[in-house]
Amino acid sequence: MNEELEELAALCAFDLLEGGERIAFETRLANEPDLRARLDSLREAAALTAYAAPLRQPPAALEKRILNAIRVEPVRIRSSSSSSGSSWLPWALAASLALACVVLVADRVQTKKQMAALEQRNAFAQLRIATLASKLQTAPNAIGTVVWDAEKQEGVLKVANIPANEADRDYQLWIVDPDYKQPVDAGTFHVANDGTESIPFKPKARVGSADAFAVSLERKGGVPKAEGPMVLVGK
């Protein structure tokens, strides 16, 4: 692993990555198991730093208070057969892929007109399809698909199961292109209560190589560099 990548992993272990740097790194994480393993290992070491804090006992009464608090909180039960990460992970991946397929099929109908325009220009060979997976713990089934026409520098993003955004926030699409230090802004969009949206987009700068796509939640109108939480990532 090169020094630059290891530095990003170390900063990520302390949650110090922000904006485009974070988007680019998390995009790589989603597709590079070795990098994910390295980050996990560094995060274990970072967590041990907690031992540097001088030892301090919580008051005894706090235990009862906290035990009372959890009794009124719903807990999501995981069945014993799915308690091992290694056993449920393949099923989760399969489910995600199935969802992606469903969305793609649905997209085919809903974006037919948009696709038809591209096909008519014999641009199909230039098209790239990417599936974006959820980064939200609160909406793990959120998903997106991107159809990107490199020649025309335009595309269509379809999202599903994504939380409706508040009035003062917008979702913002980013394209990761290695020619740019920061991901390229591809515009903002709003999602209504049903969690689905189909958005034609054009990036703000010419994209030579669309290595990955990401969606973040930003302040209304969008930002020049991503600042908010990541929502979807994929390539």
Added chain:
Amino acid sequence: MSEAADPRSATTPLRPANRRERTDEQINQAASDQALMRQLQSGDESAFASFYRRFSPGLFSLIYQILQDQKESEDVLQEAFVQMWKKASTYDATRSGLFTWAVMIARNKAIDRLRSRQRRFRTVEAATAEMEVSLPNEVEQADDLLGQGEERARVRSALKQLPDPQREAIHLAFFGGLTQVEISDRLKAPLGTVKARIRRGLISLRTVLGDPVL
């Protein structure tokens, strides 16, 4: 004093420094962690009580180190444990140990609170000053009181072996709730230098402390 005060384990004996000798113990620890987490994931309140007793002293120490306020630290400890209870099903043993999972949730909660009250610089300065002064005595105190402060002492020893600039950068990165730029400003060092210190310091820590067992 309860022997549960060590955040990693209430029952774990002293850990030998030798990495090979630690392996069986770490494997047992990981198995114990997973068994405990399975109980939590099934909604077992008595397992949660065990989980609380095992991790609360270490997590409270961490939260207090960040916030430097007793009342706020108690509130944040409660928020953290409630989140762990609600989100137990999201724990992935293939990604991290139980200790790391709990530490990161508690730390994030504390840092969120720190940022919300806009007093971070004063607090960080106070925390850093306390750390510099109290480190050796605290190790002795933990050993004396608990008789099993080996892991804590081992980590502190590893931190002490780091060059001062790396240790300062690691400390601010973990406890400070600061951005990269803010750490750079505080240390009066270029951003690139700060990033390199964090990378080198963390990799050194990982090397000295060994591979975790997941």
